[in-house]
Amino acid sequence: xxxxxxxxxxxxxxxxxxxxxxxxxxxxxxxxxxxxxxxxxxxxxxxxxxxxxxxxxxxxxxxxxxxxxxxxxxxxxxxxxxxxxxxxxxxxxxxxxxxxxxxxxxxxxxxxxxxxxxxxxxxxxxxxxxxxxxxxxxxxxxxxxxxxxxxxxxxxxxxxxxxxxxxxxxxxxxxxxxxxxxxxxxxxxxxxxxxxxxxxxxxxxxxxxxxxxxxxxxxxxxxxxxxxxxxxxxxxxxxxxxxxxxx
Amino acid sequence: xxxxxxxxxxxxxxxxxxxxxxxxxxxxxxxxxxxxxxxxxxxxxxxxxxxxxxxxxxxxxxxxxxxxxxxxxxxxxxxxxxxxxxxxxxxxxxxxxxxxxxxxxxxxxxxxxxxxxxxxxxxxxxxxxxxxxxxxxxxxxxxxxxxxxxxxxxxxxxxxxxxxxxxxxxxxxxxxxxxxxxxxxxxxxxxxxxxxxxxxxxxxxxxxxxxxxxxxxxxxxxxxxxxxxxxxxxxxxxxxxxxxxxxxxxxxxxxxxxxxxxxxxxxxxxxxxxxxxxxxxxxxxxxxxxxxxxxxxxxxxxxxxxxxxxxxxxxxxxxxx
Numbered sequence: 001x002x003x004x005x006x007x008x009x010x011x012x013x014x015x016x017x018x019x020x021x022x023x024x025x026x027x028x029x030x031x032x033x034x035x036x037x038x039x040x041x042x043x044x045x046x047x048x049x050x051x052x053x054x055x056x057x058x059x060x061x062x063x064x065x066x067x068x069x070x071x072x073x074x075x076x077x078x079x080x081x082x083x084x085x086x087x088x089x090x091x092x093x094x095x096x097x098x099x100x101x102x103x104x105x106x107x108x109x110x111x112x113x114x115x116x117x118x119x120x121x122x123x124x125x126x127x128x129x130x131x132x133x134x135x136x137x138x139x140x141x142x143x144x145x146x147x148x149x150x151x152x153x154x155x156x157x158x159x160x161x162x163x164x165x166x167x168x169x170x171x172x173x174x175x176x177x178x179x180x181x182x183x184x185x186x187x188x189x190x191x192x193x194x195x196x197x198x199x200x201x202x203x204x205x206x207x208x209x210x211x212x213x214x215x216x217x218x219x220x221x222x223x224x225x226x227x228x229x230x231x232x233x234x235x236x237x238x239x240x241x242x243x244x245x246x247x
Numbered sequence: 248x249x250x251x252x253x254x255x256x257x258x259x260x261x262x263x264x265x266x267x268x269x270x271x272x273x274x275x276x277x278x279x280x281x282x283x284x285x286x287x288x289x290x291x292x293x294x295x296x297x298x299x300x301x302x303x304x305x306x307x308x309x310x311x312x313x314x315x316x317x318x319x320x321x322x323x324x325x326x327x328x329x330x331x332x333x334x335x336x337x338x339x340x341x342x343x344x345x346x347x348x349x350x351x352x353x354x355x356x357x358x359x360x361x362x363x364x365x366x367x368x369x370x371x372x373x374x375x376x377x378x379x380x381x382x383x384x385x386x387x388x389x390x391x392x393x394x395x396x397x398x399x400x401x402x403x404x405x406x407x408x409x410x411x412x413x414x415x416x417x418x419x420x421x422x423x424x425x426x427x428x429x430x431x432x433x434x435x436x437x438x439x440x441x442x443x444x445x446x447x448x449x450x451x452x453x454x455x456x457x458x459x460x461x462x463x464x465x466x467x468x469x470x471x472x473x474x475x476x477x478x479x480x481x482x483x484x485x486x487x488x489x490x491x492x493x494x495x496x497x498x499x500x501x502x503x504x505x506x507x508x509x510x511x512x513x514x515x516x517x518x519x520x521x522x523x524x525x526x527x528x529x530x531x532x533x534x535x536x537x538x539x540x541x542x543x544x545x546x547x548x549x550x551x552x553x554x555x556x557x558x559x560x561x562x563x564x565x566x567x568x
Binding site for chain 2: 002003006007009010013014017018090091092093094095096097098099100101102246
């Protein structure tokens with residue numbers, strides 16, 4: 001366990017030692033800031049909406065979180081590509097593979113490193129709606145449920161990206177691959193609207209459909225379990241993949 | 248003399264990619280205090296073999312034991328006694344040397360109290376103190392290589408595996424690394440690969456030559472450097488009749504190279520050089536050249552690896568040009 005934490009700490013340090021992490025944080029925050037501002041202005045200028053929606057938290061949460069998921073879907077592959085693909089190409093992966101750390105230690109450590117970045121990203125996003133506490137009566141439960149959903153969704157993105165990263169030694173290929181994988185899980189939601197059993201199954205599997213409840217402030221353990229299972233599945237696949245590579 | 252403990256033992260290692268054998272029936276033994284050189288041309292399977300020894304690749308058949316612990320059965324325990332430097336030093340350019348070595352120490356489970364000492368020792372051994380707080384990415388190749396070696400020895404493993412440790416370094420750095428490897432041998436046993444002969448001769452006390460995934464030759468270098476010769480090359484300005492050369496004591500056969508030069512084959516254990524000089528003086532042949540054609544590691548290496556190894560049955564035969 002201490003080895004897992006050592007790898008996680010090292011990953012976190014390395015993520016924040018590169019300009020990539022800071023650039024990503026700045027751009028995500030900048031774009032979401034603009035979106036947040038536009039939503040706020042629109043809300044203030046249309047009184048009829050205020051009646052239609054139940055409240056400010058719902059309105060802002062819906063728009064901001066919705067846009068954030070899309071943005072993070074595009075950004076996470078850039079962070080996950082370096083985790084294994086780039087390390088394999090630069091040769092530094094051998095350090096971990098030749099050490100007494102087990103594959104589970106390695107994968108979990110790397111994932112926790114990514115998770116620390118995700119936490120920082122979500123915390124920064126959280127600052128925006130929380131800012132409204134100053135002048136309004138915010139429904140904190142809703143905001144928290146939405147943020148939890150965003151966190152779980154982004155961790156699922158990270159796990160899927162981490163798995164794709166184990167498949168190749170080309171970082172760009174890993175980024176494109178995980179982008180494709182995440183988008184196809186996204187698209188399942190569209191196919192999920194089709195009638196019949198296929199539609200139902202695909203709709204259930206879709207990454208974002210489980211976010212809807214949380215975004216509306218409904219904490220359902222089934223949705224949380226879905227994200228945890230999704231994340232565990234891809235981390236486990238990554239371990240299997242690294243194991244098969246050895247022999 | 249009692250035999251030192253066997254620290255690493257590989258038995259029948261083979262690795263197959265489809266129809267191609269990257270390594271075939273490789274057997275190796277590494278004893279305490281030994282520096283074993285793995286020599287071979289590019290693509291001979293050296294790196295593949297070392298990767299199997301380090302547990303990065305699982306062999307198709309065969310097994311690796313480190314200090315009696317099976318690498319396949321208990322990988323985490325076995326790897327505690329192993330330090331590995333791959334072809335590319337496994338470094339993180341965005342970290343400083345001290346941060347990097349701290350992580351390596353944690354990775355090898357060195358407890359907090361001993362960690363500082365271990366890092367300090369490794370940095371002293373690899374002469375890294377002067378740039379401890381510099382980013383590894385900004386250092387020269389030689390220093391990056393030394394960082395790679397430092398991480399391989401930080402946990403004082405019984406077996407250190409170094410894959411081409413001096414590649415890409417300048418001559419002064421190469422000398423420094425060789426000195427380091429020799430100093431490592433006092434406490435660790437080392438196995439290193441190279442395709443450069445002088446390097447192996449400089450640091451190893453045993454050499455194994457690999458070619459096309461097989462071990463084709465193995466010898467102790469103290470015997471390899473001892474002048475053992477089977478032929479003499481002689482040259483004269485005047486006319487020397489070959490039949491007279493053939494009757495000199497210890498000469499078994501005479502090859503006529505041209506009118507003035509001959510190769511004399513020598514019976515085992517004989518040294519007819521004084522007799523040749525004596526005969527040349529008596530006959531007035533005008534001796535201008537006389538040297539023993541030594542069988543060196545280089546001859547063995549070239550003979551075994553140039554062309555098809557199966558066409559050359561034994562090394563002793565092939566050195567007779």
